[in-house]
Amino acid sequence: MSEYRGMFKVGECAKYYNTEDAKVVHEEPKGVDIHNVHVHDAVVVGAGLAGMFAALEIKKAGYDVACLTKVFPTRSHSGAAQGGIAAALANLEEDHVEWHFFDTVKGSDYLGDQDAIELMVKEAPRIIYEYEHMGVPFSRTPDGKIMQRYFGGHVKDFGRGKPVLRACMAADRTGHVLLHTLWEQCVKHQVRFYSEFFVLSLIIKDGKCIGVTAWDLINGGIHVFQAKAVVLATGGYGRCFSITTNSHANTADGLSLAMRAGLPLEDMEFVQFHPTGLAGSGILLSEGARGEGGYLINDLGERFMKRYAPDKMELAPRDVVSRAEWSEIEAGRGIGGQQYVYLDLRHLGAEKIKERLPQVRELAMKFAGVDPIEEPVPIQPTAHYSMGGIPTDIRCRVLADGKEKWLEGLWAAGECACVSVHGANRLGTNSLLDASVHGKRAGKDVVAYLSTNPVFEVLPEDAAEPAIKEVEWVLNSNGPERPAELRKILQENMYTLCGVFRDQEKLEKMYEIIKDLQKRYKNIHIEDRGTKFNTHLMEAIELGHLLETAEVIVASALNRTESRGAHYRTDYPKRDDDNWLKHTLAWRTEEGVKFDYKPVVITRFKPEERKY
Amino acid sequence: MKEKRTSGGFYAWLFQRITGVLLVVLLIVHFWVTHGLPKPEGVTYERIAPRLATPTWKVIDMLFLACALYHGLNGVWMVVQDYVDSELWQGIIFFLLVTVGGILFFLGAITVIPFKPVA
Amino acid sequence: MAEYTFRIFRYDPEKDETGRIQEYRFEPEPGWTVLDALNYIKWNLDGSLTYRRACRHGICGSCGMTINGKNGLACETQLKDLGTTVVTIEPLRGFPVIKDLVVDMEPFYDKLYAIKPYLITKTPPPTDKERLQSPEDRKKLDGKYECILCGCCTSSCPTYWADKNFLGPNALLKAARFLFDSRDEGFEERVNAIDDKHGIWRCHTIFNCVEACPKELNPTQAIVDLRKLMLRGRL
Numbered sequence: 027m028s029e030y031r032g033m034f035k036v037g038e039c040a041k042y043y044n045t046e047d048a049k050v051v052h053e054e055p056k057g058v059d060i061h062n063v064h065v066h067d068a069v070v071v072g073a074g075l076a077g078m079f080a081a082l083e084i085k086k087a088g089y090d091v092a093c094l095t096k097v098f099p100t101r102s103h104s105g106a107a108q109g110g111i112a113a114a115l116a117n118l119e120e121d122h123v124e125w126h127f128f129d130t131v132k133g134s135d136y137l138g139d140q141d142a143i144e145l146m147v148k149e150a151p152r153i154i155y156e157y158e159h160m161g162v163p164f165s166r167t168p169d170g171k172i173m174q175r176y177f178g179g180h181v182k183d184f185g186r187g188k189p190v191l192r193a194c195m196a197a198d199r200t201g202h203v204l205l206h207t208l209w210e211q212c213v214k215h216q217v218r219f220y221s222e223f224f225v226l227s228l229i230i231k232d233g234k235c236i237g238v239t240a241w242d243l244i245n246g247g248i249h250v251f252q253a254k255a256v257v258l259a260t261g262g263y264g265r266c267f268s269i270t271t272n273s274h275a276n277t278a279d280g281l282s283l284a285m286r287a288g289l290p291l292e293d294m295e296f297v298q299f300h301p302t303g304l305a306g307s308g309i310l311l312s313e314g315a316r317g318e319g320g321y322l323i324n325d326l327g328e329r330f331m332k333r334y335a336p337d338k339m340e341l342a343p344r345d346v347v348s349r350a351e352w353s354e355i356e357a358g359r360g361i362g363g364q365q366y367v368y369l370d371l372r373h374l375g376a377e378k379i380k381e382r383l384p385q386v387r388e389l390a391m392k393f394a395g396v397d398p399i400e401e402p403v404p405i406q407p408t409a410h411y412s413m414g415g416i417p418t419d420i421r422c423r424v425l426a427d428g429k430e431k432w433l434e435g436l437w438a439a440g441e442c443a444c445v446s447v448h449g450a451n452r453l454g455t456n457s458l459l460d461a462s463v464h465g466k467r468a469g470k471d472v473v474a475y476l477s478t479n480p481v482f483e484v485l486p487e488d489a490a491e492p493a494i495k496e497v498e499w500v501l502n503s504n505g506p507e508r509p510a511e512l513r514k515i516l517q518e519n520m521y522t523l524c525g526v527f528r529d530q531e532k533l534e535k536m537y538e539i540i541k542d543l544q545k546r547y548k549n550i551h552i553e554d555r556g557t558k559f560n561t562h563l564m565e566a567i568e569l570g571h572l573l574e575t576a577e578v579i580v581a582s583a584l585n586r587t588e589s590r591g592a593h594y595r596t597d598y599p600k601r602d603d604d605n606w607l608k609h610t611l612a613w614r615t616e617e618g619v620k621f622d623y624k625p626v627v628i629t630r631f632k633p634e635e636r637k638y
Numbered sequence: 639m640k641e642k643r644t645s646g647g648f649y650a651w652l653f654q655r656i657t658g659v660l661l662v663v664l665l666i667v668h669f670w671v672t673h674g675l676p677k678p679e680g681v682t683y684e685r686i687a688p689r690l691a692t693p694t695w696k697v698i699d700m701l702f703l704a705c706a707l708y709h710g711l712n713g714v715w716m717v718v719q720d721y722v723d724s725e726l727w728q729g730i731i732f733f734l735l736v737t738v739g740g741i742l743f744f745l746g747a748i749t750v751i752p753f754k755p756v757a
Numbered sequence: 758m759a760e761y762t763f764r765i766f767r768y769d770p771e772k773d774e775t776g777r778i779q780e781y782r783f784e785p786e787p788g789w790t791v792l793d794a795l796n797y798i799k800w801n802l803d804g805s806l807t808y809r810r811a812c813r814h815g816i817c818g819s820c821g822m823t824i825n826g827k828n829g830l831a832c833e834t835q836l837k838d839l840g841t842t843v844v845t846i847e848p849l850r851g852f853p854v855i856k857d858l859v860v861d862m863e864p865f866y867d868k869l870y871a872i873k874p875y876l877i878t879k880t881p882p883p884t885d886k887e888r889l890q891s892p893e894d895r896k897k898l899d900g901k902y903e904c905i906l907c908g909c910c911t912s913s914c915p916t917y918w919a920d921k922n923f924l925g926p927n928a929l930l931k932a933a934r935f936l937f938d939s940r941d942e943g944f945e946e947r948v949n950a951i952d953d954k955h956g957i958w959r960c961h962t963i964f965n966c967v968e969a970c971p972k973e974l975n976p977t978q979a980i981v982d983l984r985k986l987m988l989r990g991r992l
Contacts, residue, residue, distance in 0.1 A: 097809075098862070100906050101817040151885070158887040161876025161940065163895065163902045170889035199903060202816055206902075210875035244855060273811045306788065309814045389814060392833045395788070510800030553804035556771045559856040562804045647958025648987060716961070719954065720919035 055250050055489040062247055065482070066092040066218075068255040068472050069238055071225050071280060073097075074104035075201075075458060076440025076465030077259030078208040078217070083469025084255075085217045089476050092251060093217055094240055096224045096275060096564070099209045103261055103273040104461060107201025108312035108385055109177060110193030111157075111462070112455035113150035117171040118191045120182070123147050126192065128184045128631055130456060133343050134413075134449025135591035135601065136633035137293070137609070137626055142420045142445045144629065146456075149463045154194050157462070162207045164196050175382075176317040179343040179453040189341050193455040198312045198385040201458060223249065224564055225279065226493035228256065228287045228436070229485070233426065235287075235435035236483040239493035243564065246557025248497065250490050254480050255435055255472045258284065258416060258424070259465060262441040265568075266576045267409035267525070268517035271300055271310035277568035278575035280442040284416045285574060286492075290428040290611040290622070292444040293414035294575075295582035298452055298592045299526050301347035303408025304394050305366035311405065313454045315369060315386045315398075316340040318378065322351070323368040323402060324359040330367075345451045345592045348407040352526040361404060368402035407526050411452050413592065414582070415444035417611065422468035428611035429624050435480075437472060439464040446609065449626075450591020500566045501557075505549030509566045512543050512550070516569075516576060524580050529597040533584040540577045547573055578612050581619035586610060603633050654712050657705040664702045687755035696750055703746040711735045759842050760784045763794060765806065766847040767857050776854065778845075779803075785836055791824055791846065792831040795858075808858040815971060818905035821912070822858050823847040828909035828969040849912035851921075864921065865908050868928035872950045876935060877943025894939035901934035901979060903972050910966035910976050922955040926966035926976030929957060933979035936986060948987075957983045 055063065070081045073095035084091040095102065114121040126147040131138055158164060158172060165173035177193040196203040212219070222243040229237040229250070237252040260280025264272025281291055301322075302311040316322075322340055324330045334350040335342035342350075351367050360366055371379055371386075376399045379387055383398075390396045390403045416438040417428040422445070426433035440461040447460055516539070523536040547570060554562040588602035589595050608623040669675045672686065679685065689695050718731050760782055768776040781798050789797075792813055799806045809819040813832045820831040825845050836844070852860035882888055904927065911917050911925035924932075932951050935941045951957050957980050966976040 097811050097817070097819065098866075098906075101809075101811045101819045103812060103817070105905075106812050106814070106816050155882075155885060155887050159878075159882040161935075161938070163898045163934075163938070164887075166890050166892045166895045168892060170891050172887050196902075199816075202905070203902060206906075207876075213870060214873075214875040244861075273817065274813060275811045307813075392835070393790075393814065395835070508800075508804070510804070514800070554807070556769060556805075556856075558770050559807050559859050561807050562799075646952050647954040647956070648952060648991060651958045651984065652988070719959075720916060 069253040072259035073099035074102035075461035079465030080469035087473040105205040109314040110195040111458040133453035137449030139627035258438040269308035270409040282571040292417040296413035298411040299348040299407040300410035305404040308408035370402040439468040818907035821907035913965040913969035930976040
């Protein structure tokens, strides 16, 4: 097997290795081979859009950066995004950054922090142009500009006008082309990847993050990465749910690592359910399908959105559409009384479907055996995006108390972070934008921090101890429980009990289930006890992350006694601005989940009822 | 990659294409004229010799020979490049192929060029 | 569905001298893909089975493997489309096996790095505007930019099996994706790598890559196009 990983030799350290500088600050952590200790200016965990953008930014500024990822960079889940990336370029019709600003605020059900949103939408056009200059093969307008399409929730004239062409697109492979192009740029700038390294813990010393530990999947063995700056970009936690659009890899690792380091999580109750998941698997069909004019049809053959969003119809935001579908299903109007409805594209015609939605057609044919040109496609709501995450400020610095105090040396960006730009509900095409803008901004802030010449902290002798203990515990585990079975119980119950519609009874039941699963988790066993490419070990550790994160999701959902955005309580169906126009901060402790709150930043748009 | 720049393969590819096309034409001509296809006639000295004596046909036959040798031996060389790893052996085989080609071409040339029919 | 027999290549570098085939028999549910079957085995029958997977809908390119002798993505191969209830699953050929169905993709990525897989430009881009590209020029990239780096093509290429220095269909397709991009100005830099006896001239137009590609791309066509590009450049 090649001793090279990416363009670099495994175990060979960066510029600090064996230098006097490193020797001063560098002590051998107990239980770790010295060849497995790496020193870098900055370490980025995760290689999706946010992670790679941050790494690229740091590398371009001349600092030494390592990007750790548990899958090869182009396998990251950013690549699955299909429809587009929002930016008010006005390439085809009038559009303004302020309209995008308003739509995002309204979409967030007024829970998004408006200072952060304003920064993001203003940065959007520049990010798109930067992507284009990097070489992204965007689709083009007849006069050669970047093509844009309609997308749910994006409208003209501060929510009063018609839908607007705002989603910059590359057919329906937008995420794929952005991810690959970013990776290409990282190759060009020789960003150092550690692919198939599974991060196990953050190293925190005296309130400062000074590195991470990771498991080398291919060769086995614990590695310690010492750094002045650590950026978390680990993505979402869709795998808490059975029906999800998310990759098998989206197991909330970064979030629970942050919690284990004593950090709170913000707004975890807000999980977006995408209205167009293929029935059964939850595989995502792009919102582009609705953007291009697809109809949603119930068992009676009616376009039922007329009951829920008479103006925007199918182009209403995701949470509205998901609830509409679930209401239809609960009212027995699912197709044949089942848990799905139809997405009908037939009226668009074969040519338009083939040209504008090739991937939607391909997915429907491969995974549901249905050709959208001939037949309607069965769909159901599917867990898609986590609005909540690790609390950060607008510079992407992770807040130790969730409010103001920076945990020095730690940044977070992308879906794992909560800035918060999405509030209670994310608009389609804003996720690629969020990941890109904040990945870049995190990178920039890391550069600014590194330019002040902070010193390397001496690694504590026991830096790797939690990681070593965890791996040894799993490898030697001998209990009766199977991780896969526990995970299945967790995921299926999360979908039905903490899904589109929630209430106190369901959530309390779910909380009990999680507590029980956490107990059973202590008695697991695995069947692969080797060290080389042990995916069973990884799955078992991931299950630990899922269980901890799911506990916080459910507790936060139980705690928020109102309905807002993606969080819908049937026992509290109204939005309650008097009591709940605030962010949840949740700490996971031995005695259960503890809460605190912080106010929403409202600069320009006062909360009003969110109607479409 | 620790690749050293090599001579490419452009001309080898280009000539393989060109000789391929020429061979199609020349083979048709050959079978038509020599074997009398589509109605086969006996390949007899009386029928072939006068034609072979004309300078035009000498040129055509030499071209035919050159194309066939290049195309065939270059094809073998391609296969050798695929399956023989050692540079030394590649060199030896290349030398052998060129030698075999040279000898065959020489044999062809001394047969065709000085040919005069016995009156 | 009927009972299926899965014959899966197993190799544990810490235990086995060499690879072996292990059989699993069970009845899959209708609509299952090969990946669903592998997951079923890993999560219910044998937790030590090792394979890569991530997105499970054919966009991440993790789960390329050889299924009944043909390369493809496990996640988008429907069991019922295999036309048999005996399914043999092996790791991608031509790459060193790490464990079970996991292969070492580094030789594959190395070929990509060799062709400089990024847009090379010399004229500075316009400030705060996109570079313009006509829809016709953009159309030249269709069939080239969609590659997901799953390795199915290069692994199916007999020329690559024979010559491990051959850049292979994937890297050459990637090279074409840039050389035919109207915005790219990196002809000189890239051409050195591909105009090589291990580059475009090595391909014997066997078309295995075309058959193997799960995204229905045509690397052979891309290689032929690149040769024509060279021809025009030389003559």
